[in-house]
Amino acid sequence: MGLPQTHANPASGDGVYPAADAHKSASGRNRDQSGIKLTLRSSTAVVSKTSGYTVKVAITNTSDQASGAGTLSVDTNALYTFSSRIDMQDWADGGSHIPTPNHLVSQHVDSIQPGQSLEVTASAAADQEQLAAMNTWGPKPLLLTYSNDKATDSGKPLLGEATTFLTRSSDGLTTAQTPPMSISMLLPLASTGWSLDQDKVKQLMTGQQNNKQSSKSEKESTENHSQQTPSASASNSQSASRCQPTQCTVDSQQDNSQSKNSRAEIATQTQKVVNLSQSAIKQQEHQIQLLEHHNKLNTLADPLYVGYFNSHVRVDAGMQPGAFDMSTYSNQDAAHYNSAGVEDEDWNAQTASHELQDSLGDNTDTKPVYALQGHTSWSLDSLTQARKQGYTTAVAPLGLDADSGTSAHTSKYTVPTDAGEITVLSAQQELSTLAQGEPTSAKAASEQSTAGQVARFMAQSAFYQMEQPYAERALLVCFGNNQDTGAASMLMDAVEAASWLQLDNLDTLAKAQPYAKGDQARELIAQESKNGSDKSKAGSLDGTLDSLTASRKDIERFGTAMLAKPKQTNSSPSASSGKSDAQALARQDATDTARRSDDPREWLQSVTQVHDTLALHALSCADKAGGLADAARTLADQLLNGVQIKPSESVTIVSETAKMPVTLSNSHPYPVAVRVSSKTDSMEIVTTRTAYAVIPANSETQVTFTIRVATAGQADAEIALVDQDGVPFGQTRSTHITSNLRLSDMSGLLIVVLALLFGALGLWRQFTRKKDPDE
Incomplete structure (x- = not known):
């Protein structure tokens, strides 16, 4: 017109x-x-x-x-x-x-x-x-x-x-009247609001977490055994097959992939040491209300996030656990990810499906799982890797820039990869940008507000329908990971009132004819990957992986070079963590100590899994997730700092040798074997260099250094902890030494002997000398 x-x-x-x-x-x-x-x-x-x-x-x-x-x-x-x-x-x-x-x-x-x-x-x-x-x-x-x-x-x-x-x-x-255009609105259920619960970390580090869980399990085991359904029994059997506690190991030389429990099980064992912030919990309440009000709003859920809902939440499909950033992952990074604590099995489709069932509490409901795009665009390599991981469908929330000049079309591509064919559901770009709370351009002043974005969304979708009124199309619109639920509800109200739109589920879109397939789809993906490359994000990822690798190595080092081995505890009776531990009686926690397993590997496995859960969340496609690498570093530091040198008083010496006692503490539920090094800043006042100690669980012990003094003076002794491999850890302490050396020992005896000799010689001369006649 x-x-x-x-x-x-x-x-x-x-x-x-x-x-x-x-x-x-x-x-x-x-x-x-x-x-x-x-x-x-x-x-x-x-x-x-x-x-x-x-x-x-x-x-x-x-x-x-x-x-x-x-x-x-x-x-x-x-x-x-x-x-x-x-x-x-x-x-x-x-x-x-x-x-x-x-x-x-x-x-x-x-x-x-x-x-x-x-x-x-x-x-x-x-x-x-x-x-x-x-x-x-x-x-x-x-x-x-x-x-x-x-x-x-x-x-x-x-x-x-x-x-x-x-x-x-x-x-x-x-x-x-023209046929309405099919549109599927998709809300990802994921969060960046993960953090360490410091109270539960303390309980975990001191062994109280395992004791409480063990006591609870013992109580519930008898009550629930007769009431357990066959599906629950099958689930428990499947969970147990992944890692029996007595078979788990913290030895870095063994295959860690065989020792990992499902993260849903670990969340239960550790009573959710990795927890959601209060704002994230509030967001969950808003999401439940949003889904109850809009029953045609589709959801794509992170299985780990779903497990933290206090009430039932509607889930239409699952995504990779922890919203792991799959599109940034590549084959050459596998070793780097493994060393950081994230292995392929942690985010594959089978794990996603299993953990989603665990979180929903229904082992008979098998929902589809999709691979959600991360910080970078899907490439042929990342889609191939997703297909190898068992995903047959991937989602691109912001659409493909490569074909943005075309008319609105069905949001589906079928891409052949070396691992098999994979379907990519590509969100309509302009509509998804608006749904995620962003203007279509910086100049669009009215679109800086939610109301302006909704007005543009409805106008744009109506234009697409008028553009091709009789074409059969199925569009996908994706909300954001941390979507404002109020804005989403406002948009859904408008979409539900639109006569030119028909709200459909994901299954309708999945069954639609693809917009592109074969070589054409491969070319579009390749062009999108080229346009969407971002080296700064790759650099940030390397830094996060390096930090996670370092913190996990410290946890492994604690298990291999600090935990006392049986022969070390046997040679040091005071270090035993058995039921007759006198210090446990003094602390009035003998019952907990008696209930605790003699094998520390299960406890350290829980600590490792908490770290790896943080690592998975830190490598997610959600914004601001990288800060969780700092939380993983904090966890490792708290483990190492559980063994400490207690401050000691200054030492005053009045002889050539003396003893310097050093008190060591261990807040962990199992004994540790370490060495203590001492070095002074003086050549005249020195100490022995090292001392070996086995520190009992939740106890203290003393080691003694010998001080040797050559002259009067002052010095500071720097005392540090060293693991069994000779690598320093923890905080160092300083002890001031003052020498008031007096004549004693062999030097004193020599002077006394010389004095006696000179005295005897004087007497001899007095009695044997010739006297003068006039005397």
Whole structure:
């Protein structure tokens, strides 16, 4: 439809005027005079026969003077039809010259002080003349204009305007009805709000966690055994087959992949040491309310995240555990990931399906699992790896840039890889950008708010349907990982009211005919991967992996070079962690000590699994997840710092040799064997270099260093802990040594002997010398 040459102005009563002049009158005012900013707070996203139109606008005075009384005007062009997406984008960016002669409503605005805002609501009833005269459905340009009633002190009026959209549905119109366009709305259920619960970390490090869990298990085992269902028994059998506690090992030389429990089981064993923040828990409550209100909103859930819901949550499909960033992973990184604590089996499709069943508590419900795209675009290599991991479907939440110039089409690609064919569900780019709370461009001022994004979403989707009204298409729209549930609900309300859209589930999209397949799909993926490469993200990933590798090696080192071996504890009776531990009786925790297993490997395996769970979350596709690598570092530090040198008092020496006692403490539930090194900053005052110690569980012990002094003076002895491999760890301590050396020992005896000899010689000379005659 072409533009009309003339338009009536119902507000002015001046008859007709040229289209160009209409724009100048309505939207072509000089923007350099603007002292007002308009922000869309809410609007009627879908206008029907009976809805009318209401808009709420926040008007902000950005000038340095009061605005004075003004007017907010709402205008549209009832006859205009957008001809292209470029046409729509130009209007959204405020650079288009579309006339808006159809005046809907005006609203008086009180004076606004400098820097202040005022919310104004303007409404046009359903029978308003210009609104009722709208006889075609689809997106229409909408102009919001603010002007004050008179010039300010500077002689110029304050102006403000914003361009947005009004979308008329086909309700009540006599135009031909076209089939609605299929659209699947997808909400990922994942979180970045993971952290270490420090109270539970302390319990884990001191062995209290295992004791409480063991006591609880003993109590519940008898009660639940007779009531256990066959499916639960099968689940327990499957879980046990992954890692029996007595078979788990912390020896780094053995295959760690065979010693990993499912992370859902570890979460239970360690009572959720890795926990969700309060804000994340609140987000879960909002997500449940959102899903209850919108039953056609599809969900793609992280199995680990689902396990933390306090009540049942609807899940349509699962994703890789921990929302692991699969699209950034590549084959050459496998060793780096393994050393960081994340192995292929931790995020493959089989593990995802098993853990999703565990989290939902239903081992008979097998839901599909999809591979969710991470920080980088899907490449052929990453899709191949996903296929090797058992995923037959991958999701690209922001769509493919390579084909963004084409018309809206079915969001499905079938890509052949070396590991087999994989389906890629690619979200429609513009609509998903808006759904995730982002404007389509930086210039689109009205789209900086949720209401503006919803208005553009509805207009854009209506345009896509009008563009190809009879084409069978199934579009995918993805919300974000940390989606604002209020914004999602506002958009879902609008989509549910849209006559040109039909909400479908993921299964409908999965069964649709692909938009591209074979070599064509491979070329599109290759082009997307090339356009989406980001070296800065790869560098950040390497840093995260390096940090996780270092912290995990420290945990492994604790198991291999610090935990006391049986022969070491046997040679040191005081280091035994058995039931007769006298220090346990003194601490009044003998019962817990007696219940504790004599094998420390299960306990250290729990610590390792907590670290690896943090590592998996730190490598997720969610934003701001990399900080969890610091939490993993903290966990390793707390393990090493459980063995400490207690501060000692200064030592004063009055002889050539003396003893310097050093007290060592161990807060862990199992004995450790370490060495203690001592080094002074003086050549005249020195100590023995090392001492060996086996420290009992949750106890203290002493080692003694010999001090040798050559002269009076002062020195500081630096005392440090060293593991059995000679690698230092933990904090160092300093002990001040003061020498007040007095003559003693062999040197003193020598002086006494010489004194006696000289005395005897003097007496001898006295009695044997010849006397003078006159004496």
